[in-house]
Amino acid sequence: MAALTVQGQRKGFASKRERSRLFFYLGMFAIPLIQFAIFYWVANFNSILISFQKYEANTDGLGYTAVWVGLTNFKKAWSILFSKDVGEMVGFSLIFYGCNLFIVTPLALIFSFYIAKNYRFSGFFRVMLYLPCVLSAVVLTILYKYVVTDVYRYLVSAFGGGNVAGLLDGTKETQFKTILFYNLWLAYGTNTMLYTGAMTDINPSIIEAAKVDGAGPVRQFIHIYVPMIWPTLVTFIVTGMAGLFVEQMQLYSFFGGGGSNLFSTFGYYFYTQSVGSNLYVAEGSKYLSYPELSALGVLITLFLIPVVLTVRKLLTKYGPSVD
Amino acid sequence: MALALIKRKPKAQKKPIEKANAGSIIVMVILFLYSLTLIALLLWGFNTSFKTSEEYKIGGNIIGFPDFVHSEYSFINNYYIVLNAFKYQAEDHSYISAFFGRISNTGPEGGFTFGLFMINSFVYCIVGSFARTFVALVAGYLVSKYKYKFSKIIYVVMLIIMAIPIVGSAPAMLKLTRDLAIYDSYLGMLLLNLNFTGLYFFVFAAYFQDYSDTYIEAAEIDGSNQFRAFFTIVFPMASKLFWTVFLLNFITLWNDYQTPLLYYPNHPTLSYAIYKMSTNSVHIIGSDAIEIPQIVAGCMLLVLPVLALFLATRKALLGNMSAGGIKE
Numbered sequence: 041m042a043a044l045t046v047q048g049q050r051k052g053f054a055s056k057r058e059r060s061r062l063f064f065y066l067g068m069f070a071i072p073l074i075q076f077a078i079f080y081w082v083a084n085f086n087s088i089l090i091s092f093q094k095y096e097a098n099t100d101g102l103g104y105t106a107v108w109v110g111l112t113n114f115k116k117a118w119s120i121l122f123s124k125d126v127g128e129m130v131g132f133s134l135i136f137y138g139c140n141l142f143i144v145t146p147l148a149l150i151f152s153f154y155i156a157k158n159y160r161f162s163g164f165f166r167v168m169l170y171l172p173c174v175l176s177a178v179v180l181t182i183l184y185k186y187v188v189t190d191v192y193r194y195l196v197s198a199f200g201g202g203n204v205a206g207l208l209d210g211t212k213e214t215q216f217k218t219i220l221f222y223n224l225w226l227a228y229g230t231n232t233m234l235y236t237g238a239m240t241d242i243n244p245s246i247i248e249a250a251k252v253d254g255a256g257p258v259r260q261f262i263h264i265y266v267p268m269i270w271p272t273l274v275t276f277i278v279t280g281m282a283g284l285f286v287e288q289m290q291l292y293s294f295f296g297g298g299g300s301n302l303f304s305t306f307g308y309y310f311y312t313q314s315v316g317s318n319l320y321v322a323e324g325s326k327y328l329s330y331p332e333l334s335a336l337g338v339l340i341t342l343f344l345i346p347v348v349l350t351v352r353k354l355l356t357k358y359g360p361s362v363d
Numbered sequence: 364m365a366l367a368l369i370k371r372k373p374k375a376q377k378k379p380i381e382k383a384n385a386g387s388i389i390v391m392v393i394l395f396l397y398s399l400t401l402i403a404l405l406l407w408g409f410n411t412s413f414k415t416s417e418e419y420k421i422g423g424n425i426i427g428f429p430d431f432v433h434s435e436y437s438f439i440n441n442y443y444i445v446l447n448a449f450k451y452q453a454e455d456h457s458y459i460s461a462f463f464g465r466i467s468n469t470g471p472e473g474g475f476t477f478g479l480f481m482i483n484s485f486v487y488c489i490v491g492s493f494a495r496t497f498v499a500l501v502a503g504y505l506v507s508k509y510k511y512k513f514s515k516i517i518y519v520v521m522l523i524i525m526a527i528p529i530v531g532s533a534p535a536m537l538k539l540t541r542d543l544a545i546y547d548s549y550l551g552m553l554l555l556n557l558n559f560t561g562l563y564f565f566v567f568a569a570y571f572q573d574y575s576d577t578y579i580e581a582a583e584i585d586g587s588n589q590f591r592a593f594f595t596i597v598f599p600m601a602s603k604l605f606w607t608v609f610l611l612n613f614i615t616l617w618n619d620y621q622t623p624l625l626y627y628p629n630h631p632t633l634s635y636a637i638y639k640m641s642t643n644s645v646h647i648i649g650s651d652a653i654e655i656p657q658i659v660a661g662c663m664l665l666v667l668p669v670l671a672l673f674l675a676t677r678k679a680l681l682g683n684m685s686a687g688g689i690k691e
Contacts, residue, residue: 042574047573057583060588060589061509061549063589063590064589064590064593065505065511065592066594068501068505069501069502069505071498071557072498072501072502072557072558072559074436074555075498075554075558075559076558076559076560078539079536079539079554079555079558080524080558080560082539083532083535083536083539084529084532084535086538086539087531087532087535090534090535090538091521094605103459103461103464104459109643126587148640150390151390151394154387154390154391156393157387158378158379158380158381159380159381159383159390160383160387160391161391161394161395161405162378163382164398165394165398166681167674167677168394168397168398168401169394169397169683170680171673172401173614173620174600174614174635174669174670174673175405175618175666175669175670176618176620176637176662176665176666176669177618177619178618178620178634178637178638178641178662178665179408179662180664180667181659182406182637182641182659182662183405183407183408183659183662184404184409185641186576186655186659187404190425190655191407191425191426192487193423194423194426208496228397233681256384257384257386257387258386282530285530286530292621293620293638296638296642298642305669306377308532309534310531312623314531314533314534314537314625315624315625315676317534318537321489328532330535330538331534332533333531333533334531334532334534336531337529337530337531337532337534337604338531340530340531341527341529341531344527344530345527348526348527348642349526349527352526
């Protein structure tokens, strides 16, 4: 009888506890989930929905009326996506992505290895490499802008080179190279921090075993460190692919939406369009309407999803492994 | 492990300094040169912020020290101008909400001044960072410690969201915020930031996976309910990680000018104002245009607080987290 009572009490406690846990779970999750439902699902669903619509201003001047237009926006988005201008924009982003992949990534791995192994001044270099992530991009672009115009012109003139144009005011090629250098120069913060973190997580006994086998730092780097952090590397390489259509290369910080840029990326184009756009834009406007922009976004997402997933799968399958 | 998960790192023993070799010396020299370029850029900006416009523009003093001796102005004149006379005239951002009709939003009469930029910055950064960090902590805790099927679904959905890039949802988001009448408002700043998607959700989820249930169970036996146990035991124990993530979010929001430009155009933050200043779309009272040393002084005002914060908390910020994704 006593045992039954205790068991009953325990059962009662357990079910009360379960109820209390469920109540807490639902109560605490409610706000984040409502936010997620509205600002992620509804917004993205809306994005698809309005890409099939067109908005017309009401005659009373208050608000707009949506009209279904089938695939009209997609036809326009398709023609934009495969236009010469967008091709050129993606080309610039592709060069940037390539430089990131073949210059920044190897250097970031070497810097991370240096920090993870704790060579001299590692702590200082870690702070310096992360510093660009802490400083405002607006400030860095403003300072860089004056350095590559005013300081550059001053130095060229001081060394007898005469009066030359600033590096942002010359040709399209010079401007692109100047901004490309800026982006590559300041690209080491986040990836170095994450690679370093992953490298310091490697089991020290593996490294000790390699040392005993006579592996020097270079062999350790190639045969242990890089293969061991391969999953982190894959994530960076794959997420960078979306950058082909999202990356602004800080063009908005350099030039605003004013049009003094001599080249453009698709990310910059899309952002300036979003800033200037509205549900309805007048015929002949330089801005696309929200429905047209949404159709463009949907098309790119549909293109990116299989590409990103395939590349991730291939990199994970055929990536290096520890010997 | 396909995705790199971020997790909190346990405090490690201090590693001894590795013996130098030819390769490490070359890398050290490269890193020193790299550091030097960054320091030089900041020092050039700091130095220029004390120059007069005439000295910079007409005198051609681009890289020299400011002329404190012959200058008729105080050496902090540019900072004084930015703090006192720097003004941004807001534009009319009235709009039609699908549910609430016309919402009038023209900004304060007489424009925005430095004090208002700071208020907006602090509201945006503190409220935004707190909201983002708190919901990420709550969601991470619930998903790790409440083993319902729904928790697993949420976790997988978050992984998928991170893996699949969605391009161009800004127009739909703008439409939605306008329809809900939260566009260009403090309420909008709060609601848009109550967002737990992203890396920090995984940081907290990984942290709570390693967290023992014993403390919570002990509190329950002592009669605490779940809410009380969360706020008196779980939250204080995760506070170090909470404040680390808070600081990282704070720095991100402090520097962000594109989100305010898109969603809160009549609530300009300092970063937004400095950006506008650099494009000469703000005004100095009693002057036709903003000169370069004044813009650079504004830049320094934006950079110095966050630089001081970073240097003071660098060990916590750079040491508390790491990316997992190690091949087992």
